[in-house]
Amino acid sequence: MTNGVVLFAFNNKNIDYVKQAIYCAKRVKQYLNLPVQLITDAVDYIESAYPFYKNYIDIVTYVPAPSNNATKTFNDGLYSSKRLEWKNSSRNSAYALSAFDKTIVIDTDLLISNNKLLSCFDTAEDFMIANHYNLINQGVEPSFDRVSNRSISMYWATILYFTKSNAAKTVFDLVSHIKDNYNYYRTVYDITETKFRNDFAFSIAVHMMRGFENSTEWPKQLPSDMWVSTDQDVLVNVDNNVIKLLAHKSYDYIPVKLTDATVHVMNKFSLNSFIDKEFTHE
Amino acid sequence: MDQRLAKALEFSNFLETQNNQKRIFLAQYKENLVHYTHGHKFTVTRELINFCHLLSEIQDEGLVVLDDNDIPFVISNIDEFVKELLSVYTSASHKYATDYETIRKNKSVQGLVDL
Numbered sequence A: 001m002t003n004g005v006v007l008f009a010f011n012n013k014n015i016d017y018v019k020q021a022i023y024c025a026k027r028v029k030q031y032l033n034l035p036v037q038l039i040t041d042a043v044d045y046i047e048s049a050y051p052f053y054k055n056y057i058d059i060v061t062y063v064p065a066p067s068n069n070a071t072k073t074f075n076d077g078l079y080s081s082k083r084l085e086w087k088n089s090s091r092n093s094a095y096a097l098s099a100f101d102k103t104i105v106i107d108t109d110l111l112i113s114n115n116k117l118l119s120c121f122d123t124a125e126d127f128m129i130a131n132h133y134n135l136i137n138q139g140v141e142p143s144f145d146r147v148s149n150r151s152i153s154m155y156w157a158t159i160l161y162f163t164k165s166n167a168a169k170t171v172f173d174l175v176s177h178i179k180d181n182y183n184y185y186r187t188v189y190d191i192t193e194t195k196f197r198n199d200f201a202f203s204i205a206v207h208m209m210r211g212f213e214n215s216t217e218w219p220k221q222l223p224s225d226m227w228v229s230t231d232q233d234v235l236v237n238v239d240n241n242v243i244k245l246l247a248h249k250s251y252d253y254i255p256v257k258l259t260d261a262t263v264h265v266m267n268k269f270s271l272n273s274f275i276d277k278e279f280t281h282e
Numbered sequence B: 001m002d003q004r005l006a007k008a009l010e011f012s013n014f015l016e017t018q019n020n021q022k023r024i025f026l027a028q029y030k031e032n033l034v035h036y037t038h039g040h041k042f043t044v045t046r047e048l049i050n051f052c053h054l055l056s057e058i059q060d061e062g063l064v065v066l067d068d069n070d071i072p073f074v075i076s077n078i079d080e081f082v083k084e085l086l087s088v089y090t091s092a093s094h095k096y097a098t099d100y101e102t103i104r105k106n107k108s109v110q111g112l113v114d115l
Helices: A017-031 A042-048 A049-057 A092-095 A117-120 A166-180 A180-188 A198-209 A268-281 B002-032 B048-060 B076-104 B108-115
Strands: A003-009 A036-040 A059-062 A071-075 A082-087 A102-106 A127-129 A156-163 A228-231 A234-239 A244-246 A253-257 A264-267 B032-039 B040-045 B063-066 B074-075
Touching: A003 A017, A003 A092, A017 A036, A017 A042, A017 A049, A017 A268, A036 A042, A036 A092, A042 A049, A042 A059, A092 A102, A092 A156, A092 A166, A102 A117, A117 A156, A117 B032, A127 A166, A156 A166, A156 A198, A156 A228, A166 A180, A166 A198, A180 A198, A234 A268, A244 A264, A253 B002, A253 B108, A264 A268, B002 B032, B002 B076, B002 B108, B032 B076, B048 B063, B048 B076, B076 B108
Parallel strands: A003 A036, A003 A102, A036 A059, A228 A264
Antiparallel strands: A071 A082, A102 A156, A127 A156, A234 A244, A244 A253, B032 B040, B063 B074
């Protein structure tokens, strides 16, 4: 049986997800010591721009970038934002593309600082997805608890775990079906946002597969913490397991320090700036 | 700026940062108390430790406890299991105490987060 981590990276004109993936893989090696597979359309780019990537990424798998023409506003803290392409709709292919028997899929902007996710491999579960989360600054965000105010519980495709099994295959097949018929499902589930989101598709799939109920029986809670820093926050520095950020409040920031925490850094600009500094040592 | 106002705002920022760090430390403490073993999830509490310790004194094999998901866990080695629970509890508590000490010792925003 092989265990490993799968990452997806499709660059747009401003955000280098491949660079993020290499840094993410570096931390996977440091804290989980697992093989890493990168699924990307930028095979030539990674070879030429980051020749050291082989220290951290074991397998590179080419797939064409998703062509759903979605755009999204990416904030860089409180005072700057850009409208950019968002090529995020390939997550449903993780089951088919994973080179491992037991797979953890994580977003490239997830900073792992502990080994809690290793407990996934000891469970008897075939599919788990992140549900529990903490905000780095509580009280200023709209809640991420539900896909919309009057709808179902939100699950985060930021961290997924699955085994090569019928149950997991059924989940991913259902997500593909939801993706193909997204306008119908987003209407049924009262999702106002029109662009496809993996989080929403997996949340709908989970709700359908557990009998259209809000049960907590399945899927089981993923054995990991997840601290969420939105794109209105700013990543200041990462020193091994110590992560420092500026968390936004109404018109200002407060400083935050996290140790040994798994942190989802949504501000891609400040994350990329930090990684640029970090990679000067490579 | 009026110095009286500046001092009050500085204190307000400090208190906000301190309260947020306290919240983070407590949430991390609770998450660190979760123990995964043999595919089961246990939130380690003083009650669970005492209960398992008591069980170990009564009998040493065929012991069953329910995990956080109400799934039965057949304990093959109760002494080892109690040791694991104690280790998780002391490690989480120690980290919480160390983290909290930074709040007790530092009376400025810079001291709290080293920024």
